[in-house]
Amino acid sequence: MPAPPRIDVDPFERHGLNWGHLxxxxxxxxxxxxxxxxxxxxxxxxxxxxxxxxxxxxxxFSPQELMQLTFxxxxxxxxxxxxxxxDYLSHKSITEGSVxxxxxxxxxxxxxxxxxxxxxTSALENLLVAFSRYETNSAYTKAEYHFNRFTLGGKCTYGLxxxxxxxxxxxxxxxxxxxxxxxxxxxxxxxxxxxxxNFTRTLRTVPGEDFDTHTLLVGIQGAYSKLAFSAGGGWTxxxxxxxxxxxxxPAFNAKLAYTPHTRLxxxxxxxxxxxxxxxxxxxxxxxxxxxxAVQLMRRGRLTLDYTRNDSQRTNNxxxxxxxxxxxxxxxxxxxxxxxxGFTHDERQVKNALGDFVINEGHVGFKLAW
Numbered sequence: 001m002p003a004p005p006r007i008d009v010d011p012f013e014r015h016g017l018n019w020g021h022l023x024x025x026x027x028x029x030x031x032x033x034x035x036x037x038x039x040x041x042x043x044x045x046x047x048x049x050x051x052x053x054x055x056x057x058x059x060x061f062s063p064q065e066l067m068q069l070t071f072x073x074x075x076x077x078x079x080x081x082x083x084x085x086x087d088y089l090s091h092k093s094i095t096e097g098s099v100x101x102x103x104x105x106x107x108x109x110x111x112x113x114x115x116x117x118x119x120x121t122s123a124l125e126n127l128l129v130a131f132s133r134y135e136t137n138s139a140y141t142k143a144e145y146h147f148n149r150f151t152l153g154g155k156c157t158y159g160l161x162x163x164x165x166x167x168x169x170x171x172x173x174x175x176x177x178x179x180x181x182x183x184x185x186x187x188x189x190x191x192x193x194x195x196x197x198n199f200t201r202t203l204r205t206v207p208g209e210d211f212d213t214h215t216l217l218v219g220i221q222g223a224y225s226k227l228a229f230s231a232g233g234g235w236t237x238x239x240x241x242x243x244x245x246x247x248x249x250p251a252f253n254a255k256l257a258y259t260p261h262t263r264l265x266x267x268x269x270x271x272x273x274x275x276x277x278x279x280x281x282x283x284x285x286x287x288x289x290x291x292x293a294v295q296l297m298r299r300g301r302l303t304l305d306y307t308r309n310d311s312q313r314t315n316n317x318x319x320x321x322x323x324x325x326x327x328x329x330x331x332x333x334x335x336x337x338x339x340x341g342f343t344h345d346e347r348q349v350k351n352a353l354g355d356f357v358i359n360e361g362h363v364g365f366k367l368a369w
Contacts, residue, residue, distance in 0.1 A: 012299075012331045014368055016060075025058040031339075031364035038084045040123060040130060040347075040356045046084040052364075053077045066100040078120070086131065088119025106146040113139040123345040123358055124321045126311045127275055127283070129171055133164040149185040154178070161276075173204040173276050183221070191222040194232060201241075202276050210241040211282055213274045215251050228257045238274040238282045247274070247282060247314060263295035281314040299331040318350040332365075339364045 016025040031052045038048040056074035076090040098110035117135040121128045128134060137160050144153035157177040163169060181196040198215045219232025236251035249272075256268045269289045277283035288308045295301050304326050311319040327341035345358040 012334050014335070016058075016369060021061055021063045023060040025060070025369065027054075027056045027058070027366065027368040029054040029056070029364065029366040031362055033360055033362040035358060035360045037356060037358045038080060038082075040358065042353070042355045047082070048084040049081040051079045051081060053079075067098070069095075069097040071095050076118075086119065088133065090116070090118040092116050104145075108144045108146075110142045110144075111140065113137070123347070123356075124307060124309055124323055126285070126309055126319050126321060127277070128161070129163065129168055132168050134168075135162050135164075136160065149188070151183040151185075153181045155181070170204075170206050173202055175200055175202045175276070177201075187222070189223065191220065194219055194221050194230070196232070204276065208240075208242045209281070211238055211276075212241060213238045215273065217251060217253060219253075226259050230255045236272075236274055245314075247284070249284065265291075265293045267291045277311075277313045277315070283311045283313040286310040286312075301329050303327045303329075317352045319347060319354065320350075321345070321347045335367055335369045337366050337368070339366065 014025055016023045018024075029052075031050075031054075033050040033052070034047070035050060036047050037045045038050070039046050054074055054076045056072065058072040059070065061069040071093070072095075073093045074091075076092070077087075078090065079087045093115045094112070095114075096110070096112040098108060100108045102109050115135070115137045117133075119131070119133045121130050128136075138157060139159075140155055140157040142153060142155040144151065155178070157175075157179075159175045159177070160173070162172050177198060177200040179196060179198040181194070183192045183194045185192045195218045196216075198213075198217075200213045200215075201210070202213070203210050213236060215234065215236040217232035217234040219230070221230040223229070231252075231254040233250065233252040235248065237246060237248040239246040251272050253271045253273075254269070258266045267290070270287065272284065272286045275283055275285050286309070288306075290306045292304045293301065294303075304324075306322070306324045308322040309320075311321075313319075323343060323345040325341060325343040327339060330338050332338055340363045341361070343358075343360045343362075345356075345360075347354060347356050349355050
């Protein structure tokens, strides 16, 4: 009688703490980053070291196979050792839940909420004000029904951006979004025809700056050999509510992942969309990200990233941001890992100030049970 097939077990997989149907995954991370431009200035380049302490916890609750609930929270303290920039704290939480085959077989209901509060942004963030305390929140509910080769779903999302400083209140806004999506499977798991329509109304605190966006995308999704793909293209329109002004153009959303070997993975993501610009108006955001992950050894993994963002705003202020980075993670034990890496960020602004170049290097460790 042949032996049963061997099941590969990851010796570094997190086990967590089990309590009935509840699993608890605590974590603690520390990073020390050297930066040659902590204030993101063009001419005055202040060097500094940034210490970041991030304890966190993740809860996974599954009372039965068809019901799941997860909650994750991280608290961060960010300390500039030379005080060239203001120290700040951060809060981040993500909640997700789903119930499958509710009422009828094939119907899945899901919900989620993502909250972030911070006193700063990443260098490539073009839609938020840097060095100013803010909070963002995005909540959604989604229903999806599968029948034979057809899939039909709907999703409602509510999001907000809120700045703590009174001087930044004109940047606040709320967004209400509704999306209808469908798919037809020509070859199950291999080739699907997908399509979606999204309507979003953005309400700003500045009078006369509310606007609607409509986006229609059609594309394909599937997998072939070692390639997984999802690509959709269409048209998007942004229309101000209280004045006769609009912008429109092509929209796309594409994702590719190629794994020629168990030790090598490449991925590419690209998208184009309308969003609320900083201060007033609308911005067209075109994003591209390429990632290469190499498992150099059993315990060591190298990741190389290239990110590019092109923001074209209706107030004629254009921003081009790009970054490349490398990170190496070495598993010291099942619950401990050491990290090291570098990042180069650059921003070019047309018709306004804001150019900068940043070079950073970092080391750290993470404990995750």
